[in-house]
Amino acid sequence: MKYVEVTFTARPCTEIVTDVLAALTAEIGFESFVPVEGGMQAYIQQSQFDEEALKAVLADFPLPDIAITYTLAEPEDKDWNEEWEKNFFQPIVIDDRCVIHSTFHKDYPKAEYDIVINPQMAFGTGHHETTSSILGELLEADLKGKSVLDMGCGTSILAILASMRGADPVTAIDIDDWCVNNSRDNIALNHIDNITVELGDASLLEGRKPFDVIIANINRNILLNDLPAYAACMHSGSEIYMSGFYVEDIPAIREKGESLGMRFVHHREKHNWAAVKLVME
Numbered sequence: 484m485k486y487v488e489v490t491f492t493a494r495p496c497t498e499i500v501t502d503v504l505a506a507l508t509a510e511i512g513f514e515s516f517v518p519v520e521g522g523m524q525a526y527i528q529q530s531q532f533d534e535e536a537l538k539a540v541l542a543d544f545p546l547p548d549i550a551i552t553y554t555l556a557e558p559e560d561k562d563w564n565e566e567w568e569k570n571f572f573q574p575i576v577i578d579d580r581c582v583i584h585s586t587f588h589k590d591y592p593k594a595e596y597d598i599v600i601n602p603q604m605a606f607g608t609g610h611h612e613t614t615s616s617i618l619g620e621l622l623e624a625d626l627k628g629k630s631v632l633d634m635g636c637g638t639s640i641l642a643i644l645a646s647m648r649g650a651d652p653v654t655a656i657d658i659d660d661w662c663v664n665n666s667r668d669n670i671a672l673n674h675i676d677n678i679t680v681e682l683g684d685a686s687l688l689e690g691r692k693p694f695d696v697i698i699a700n701i702n703r704n705i706l707l708n709d710l711p712a713y714a715a716c717m718h719s720g721s722e723i724y725m726s727g728f729y730v731e732d733i734p735a736i737r738e739k740g741e742s743l744g745m746r747f748v749h750h751r752e753k754h755n756w757a758a759v760k761l762v763m764e
């Protein structure tokens with residue numbers, strides 16, 4: 484089969500940028516994605532390639548202040564999907580207890596919790612330090628019968644593990660409709676029926692009953708801004724796990740939580756990425 488290889492260069496280039504780019508180009512027929520320095524290579528069958536559609540995707544790119552350019556090449560014939568599977572998303576085991584893999588992985592380690600994530604590049608395959616730190620927290624938390632909110636759910640990987648660990652009911656919210664759709668696919672893939680996925684942000688929380696546990700892996704500024712809305716949905720004893728910021732941001736997050744009546748419990752760090760646990764007093 485003949486493919487077109489498109490090499491994208493993004494400035495600035497972050498994992499979120501390449502994830503969003505992969506998601507959007509997948510919608511116009513691109514099949515496989517390989518991260519490269521400063522961007523990503525993506526592959527599409529020649530018969531499917533429509534350069535005008537690609538230009539429209541880049542012109543409407545949803546993240547602000549990102550410049551994306553591309554070059555085209557005709558690669559040697561091979562199975563680019565297989566190449567992507569090999570290079571991009573390998574099964575991952577968290578704390579020897581939870582394996583995350585995709586439907587295409589045939590050979591992966593067995594574990595107490597087995598999560599299937601559809602490889603459509605929403606943030607949340609378990610490989611990012613922030614995701615794996617919160618997965619580690621969820622493996623240690625007592626979630627049985629607890630109501631859980633996963634804010635910024637991405638693929639819903641965290642909501643899925645929470646549900647597998649007995650949380651009920653689980654609410655997953657993301658501001659990005661693509662993540663909401665991907666979450667629904669992943670929840671079905673894992674045969675879970677107690678997660679409700681909603682499109683939106685912290686404004687959806689107004690007037691809701693408190694949650695026993697809140698998870699929010701987003702970023703420093705959104706967490707600082709939205710923490711009061713999360714706090715309004717917590718009762719005494721509710722736990723909140725947050726990530727998406729660096730170790731040097733912990734004091735700001737901690738201070739904000741404490742100003743809202745929470746007690747700082749502990750933090751984890753991986754490659755300077757932080758995750759914190761606080762409890763509402």
Ligand SMILES: C[S@@+](CC[C@H](N)C(=O)[O-])C[C@H]1O[C@@H](n2cnc3c(N)ncnc32)[C@H](O)[C@@H]1O
Pocket residue numbers: 606607608609613614617634635636637638639640641656657658659662683684685700701705727
């Ligand atoms: C770092 S990813 C985390 C995904 C997943 N929870 C994980 O741990 O791998 C952050 C997610 O938050 C979403 N997001 C960004 N701003 C948000 C907001 N204000 N409210 C809700 N979700 C938001 C993004 O669309 C993205 O899916």
